[in-house]
Amino acid sequence: MELTRKDILGLSDFSVDEINLVLDTAESFREISTRTIKKVPTLRGITVINLFYEASTRTHTSFEIAAKRLSADAINISTSTSSVTKGETLADTAKTLEAMSPDIIVIRHACAGAPHILARLLGQSIINAGDGSHEHPTQALLDMLTIRQKKGTIEGLKVVLVGDIMNSRVARSNMYGLTRMGARVTVCGPAMLIPRGVEGMGVTVETNMQKALQDADVVMMLRMQFERQQGAVFPSVREYARLFCLTVPMLKEAKEDAIVMHPGPINRGIEIAPEVADGFRSVILDQVTNGVAVRMALLYLLAGGRQ
Amino acid sequence: MVTENSKRIVMDAERIDRSIARIAYEILEDNKGADDLVIIAVRSGGIMLSRRIRKKIADIEGVVIPMGILDITLYRDDVIMTDKKPKMGETDIPFCLNDKKIILVDDVIFTGRTIRAAMDALIDFGRPRVIRLAVLVDRGHREIPIRPDYVGEKLPSSLWENVNVILSESGGDDEVVIL
Amino acid sequence: MKLLLKGGRIVDPSQDIDETLDLLIEDGLIARIAPNLPTPEVGRDSGTAVVDLEGKTIVPGLLDMHTHLREPGHEYKETILSGTAAALAGGFTAVACMANTSPVNDNSSVTDFILRKAARADLARVYPVAAVSRNLEGEILTEFSDLKDAGAVALSDDGNPVATAGLMRRALEYAYSLSLPVISHCEDRSLTEGGAMNEGFVSTELGLPGIPAIAEDIMAARDIAIAEYTGTRVHIAHVSTAATVELVRDAKRRGIAVTAETAPHYFTLTDEALRSYSTDLKVYPPIRGSEDRDAVIGGLRDGTIDVIASDHAPHSSIEKDVEFAYAATGLIGLETSLALSLAMVEQGVISIGRLVEAMSVNPARILGVPGGTLRTGTAADVTVIDTTRAWTVDKNAFRSLSRNCPFHGRRLTGKALMTIVGGIIKYREDAKPL
Numbered sequence: 001m002e003l004t005r006k007d008i009l010g011l012s013d014f015s016v017d018e019i020n021l022v023l024d025t026a027e028s029f030r031e032i033s034t035r036t037i038k039k040v041p042t043l044r045g046i047t048v049i050n051l052f053y054e055a056s057t058r059t060h061t062s063f064e065i066a067a068k069r070l071s072a073d074a075i076n077i078s079t080s081t082s083s084v085t086k087g088e089t090l091a092d093t094a095k096t097l098e099a100m101s102p103d104i105i106v107i108r109h110a111c112a113g114a115p116h117i118l119a120r121l122l123g124q125s126i127i128n129a130g131d132g133s134h135e136h137p138t139q140a141l142l143d144m145l146t147i148r149q150k151k152g153t154i155e156g157l158k159v160v161l162v163g164d165i166m167n168s169r170v171a172r173s174n175m176y177g178l179t180r181m182g183a184r185v186t187v188c189g190p191a192m193l194i195p196r197g198v199e200g201m202g203v204t205v206e207t208n209m210q211k212a213l214q215d216a217d218v219v220m221m222l223r224m225q226f227e228r229q230q231g232a233v234f235p236s237v238r239e240y241a242r243l244f245c246l247t248v249p250m251l252k253e254a255k256e257d258a259i260v261m262h263p264g265p266i267n268r269g270i271e272i273a274p275e276v277a278d279g280f281r282s283v284i285l286d287q288v289t290n291g292v293a294v295r296m297a298l299l300y301l302l303a304g305g306r307q
Numbered sequence: 308m309v310t311e312n313s314k315r316i317v318m319d320a321e322r323i324d325r326s327i328a329r330i331a332y333e334i335l336e337d338n339k340g341a342d343d344l345v346i347i348a349v350r351s352g353g354i355m356l357s358r359r360i361r362k363k364i365a366d367i368e369g370v371v372i373p374m375g376i377l378d379i380t381l382y383r384d385d386v387i388m389t390d391k392k393p394k395m396g397e398t399d400i401p402f403c404l405n406d407k408k409i410i411l412v413d414d415v416i417f418t419g420r421t422i423r424a425a426m427d428a429l430i431d432f433g434r435p436r437v438i439r440l441a442v443l444v445d446r447g448h449r450e451i452p453i454r455p456d457y458v459g460e461k462l463p464s465s466l467w468e469n470v471n472v473i474l475s476e477s478g479g480d481d482e483v484v485i486l
Numbered sequence: 487m488k489l490l491l492k493g494g495r496i497v498d499p500s501q502d503i504d505e506t507l508d509l510l511i512e513d514g515l516i517a518r519i520a521p522n523l524p525t526p527e528v529g530r531d532s533g534t535a536v537v538d539l540e541g542k543t544i545v546p547g548l549l550d551m552h553t554h555l556r557e558p559g560h561e562y563k564e565t566i567l568s569g570t571a572a573a574l575a576g577g578f579t580a581v582a583c584m585a586n587t588s589p590v591n592d593n594s595s596v597t598d599f600i601l602r603k604a605a606r607a608d609l610a611r612v613y614p615v616a617a618v619s620r621n622l623e624g625e626i627l628t629e630f631s632d633l634k635d636a637g638a639v640a641l642s643d644d645g646n647p648v649a650t651a652g653l654m655r656r657a658l659e660y661a662y663s664l665s666l667p668v669i670s671h672c673e674d675r676s677l678t679e680g681g682a683m684n685e686g687f688v689s690t691e692l693g694l695p696g697i698p699a700i701a702e703d704i705m706a707a708r709d710i711a712i713a714e715y716t717g718t719r720v721h722i723a724h725v726s727t728a729a730t731v732e733l734v735r736d737a738k739r740r741g742i743a744v745t746a747e748t749a750p751h752y753f754t755l756t757d758e759a760l761r762s763y764s765t766d767l768k769v770y771p772p773i774r775g776s777e778d779r780d781a782v783i784g785g786l787r788d789g790t791i792d793v794i795a796s797d798h799a800p801h802s803s804i805e806k807d808v809e810f811a812y813a814a815t816g817l818i819g820l821e822t823s824l825a826l827s828l829a830m831v832e833q834g835v836i837s838i839g840r841l842v843e844a845m846s847v848n849p850a851r852i853l854g855v856p857g858g859t860l861r862t863g864t865a866a867d868v869t870v871i872d873t874t875r876a877w878t879v880d881k882n883a884f885r886s887l888s889r890n891c892p893f894h895g896r897r898l899t900g901k902a903l904m905t906i907v908g909g910i911i912k913y914r915e916d917a918k919p920l
Binding site for chain 3: 012089090091092109110111112113114116117131132133134135169172195196197198200201
């Protein structure tokens with residue numbers, strides 16, 4: 001099994017074999033981060049550009065550490081706005097970057113599809129580090145690695161995603177990945193934040209959180225993206241927390257050995273109670289550790305064998 | 308195409324066993340015993356050979372020395388250039404390498420590049436007192452200045468031939484063949 | 487100066503003609519249609535040019551009643567000159583251009599400017615559509631009568647909906663009294679705000695904010711209700727949904743004076759095409775799902791939809807080579823509409839006669855302008871079509887200044903060979919561009 005694709009744009013077209021390859025490779029990379037010298041020379045001479053159009057501390061840092069542990073040169077470009085506002089099109093940005101001859105471009109963008117436009121214009125490998133409300137494939141891969149690590153397998157598990165499903169790229173990538181790996185996925189959130197036709201992605205919809213959590217092996221809380229909603233979408237943060245905050249009593253609805261996940265950064269007291277976030281069933285920090293391993297694996301699989 | 312005719316057995320089971328025994332004796336003699344000795348096998352060709360050497364040392368000295376496995380994929384100098392997508396295995400060295408006397412084991416030495424990569428990797432794991440290299444077959448054609456300390460047999464080969472070490476753990480009889 | 491078109495198949499539903507006949511144009515007018523008109527002998531009657539059109543189809547000049555020529559204000563996207571050249575190449579002898587220019591065509595001086603520019607270009611005829619409300623803001627009505635006198639043929643806030651039902655009511659009543667049609671861009675902005683594509687499974691998968699079909703349906707229902715209540719008429723622009731097709735069908739059944747148009751992309755594409763994130767597919771109304779597309783085809787088939795119009799909306803790469811969410815809405819269609827519509831004929835959805843009605847007869851009737859017929863004595867606006875010509879869309883060869891065409895590279899069949907305006911051949915497919 002080899003990873004033959006040029007880009008990592010999303011999990012919508014990832015096969016089971018490809019997901020397993022990434023997760024297996026990431027397992028091997030996890031060990032490197034436990035060494036005294038946390039660096040291998042593998043990608044010496046490879047240039048990775050981290051192009052972040054949207055503020056992000058953890059994904060950005062995770063990609064940077066991953067590149068550096070593989071001895072690649074990581075160049076970071078952060079801009080809070082698109083170059084559109086500077087009168088430059090995305091195509092201009094693409095050509096400018098190409099002229100600097102990087103090998104891999106990691107892009108985070110507030111607009112769905114921006115990485116796809118870059119991928120079409122450029123010969124370099126593009127890794128989608130989150131595009132609008134579309135996909136966040138590396139997050140879903142690290143989530144799956146964490147589930148596999150804690151539960152031994154993904155197949156047959158009941159995974160519940162709770163929050164703003166409509167605006168969540170983490171939810172979309174996880175829906176693709178988890179259903180493909182044989183998990184039973186339930187999405188739960190306020191009715192107006194469940195996107196139309198989402199059942200078509202092979203998931204069950206439940207707007208009542210108590211019901212959604214029944215028999216759950218994994219509870220994945222999503223960040224409530226109040227900043228991404230236009231106008232009066234949901235009455236208030238307080239009302240949201242009343243219905244969808246993962247509290248200790250709420251967690252009792254899930255299986256006794258259910259694990260609690262969150263892509264971060266967490267809104268304590270809004271979608272997750274502090275006691276749960278810091279509790280023994282929380283694997284939130286394992287997710288962070290696995291994030292570096294998954295990103296190292298992807299950089300390695302994309303950069304290797306390029307000739 | 309590989310046919311039965313083009314396959315040449317160059318070492319049989321008996322010769323292999325004698326070579327391994329001699330390597331074990333030489334290691335113990337150089338080291339004056341088994342103190343601080345560890346074996347690091349290069350994945351994957353060195354693993355079974357390492358177990359054999361370790362067993363021999365245990366038979367002679369009555370001591371089972373620690374053994375680790377090193378995957379050198381990440382240290383190869385051709386990861387980016389090769390036309391094959393790289394596939395990596397796990398490194399498993401469950402002990403500290405500081406001040407240890409490492410016997411690095413691989414089945415065949417050829418260009419020397421694998422051993423170069425292995426030594427770079429080892430140094431990232433700590434500061435061993437010495438690193439010595441044991442191989443069952445030295446087939447020549449070195450591209451970098453590396454010379455094994457313990458050699459089972461020197462078998463001159465052509466560049467385009469394949470030298471395969473087959474040990475019975477993987478099924479079949481012990482033999483070294485040239486294809 | 488005479489022009490004799492010999493041996494073509496003449497399709498003119500206004501006179502119920504569909505047969506192989508000769509057509510003689512004299513002094514800019516249709517002079518005669520008859521079998522085997524005498525060919526003048528060489529040298530004796532050198533004032534007559536003869537064109538052999540055996541196997542070709544001759545129809546009344548096509549009229550695109552929904553285009554954006556972008557002038558004044560956005561001449562880098564299109565000008566009246568380039569837009570009318572594109573129209574001719576697409577087989578259109580006339581176009582109606584929408585009011586959302588800069589400044590907006592909401593007063594007679596802008597209408598006059600457009601007509602003077604069109605006269606100077608002297609290519610396709612241009613029929614200005616003036617704004618319903620000042621600056622398209624949905625607050626104050628424009629001076630319909632003055633605009634009509636300046637040459638405006640219809641009223642529309644296209645690009646924007648007429649914001650309130652109250653304003654639309656007064657616009658329909660007043661326009662009706664002046665015999666001006668009102669063209670309604672149906673969009674409930676409170677449902678489309680921030681939207682980028684049709685809302686449905688594909689938008690959910692792509693993570694793009696959705697535009698629900700009901701945003702169109704609710705406004706179509708509103709405008710039909712107003713037309714019914716006030717006894718006036720309304721024309722529904724760019725119909726894209728099954729429910730709007732059904733609303734129009736039902737309204738017509740009940741005798742309400744409603745007419746409707748659709749654009750080729752709504753009967754050709756579905757939102758599955760958006761998976762490429764190609765911004766050339768970003769358009770309002772959005773390209774819908776297959777059920778809506780099939781309903782639009784059904785509306786064409788049974789005549790519920792009267793008109794095929796291009797909704798030619800040029801944008802430059804500055805607006806289109808950007809992220810999907812930031813891209814301008816609109817695609818260009820003047821040079822592909824005919825071939826995409828002929829595909830409906832090829833697929834048996836409509837006859838060639840119905841196509842001519844939808845692209846010539848009906849638009850002329852709805853706008854109340856000349857054309858839509860080859861009747862003797864009328865202006866000789868004629869389109870000659872090779873319905874069998876296969877060609878590959880090359881947006882870089884377009885006369886339009888813009889390149890936002892989602893059909894680039896597509897193999898199509900059917901092409902305008904010759905576009906005649908007022909008896910003068912303004913475009914020949916085999917000649918150099920004018």
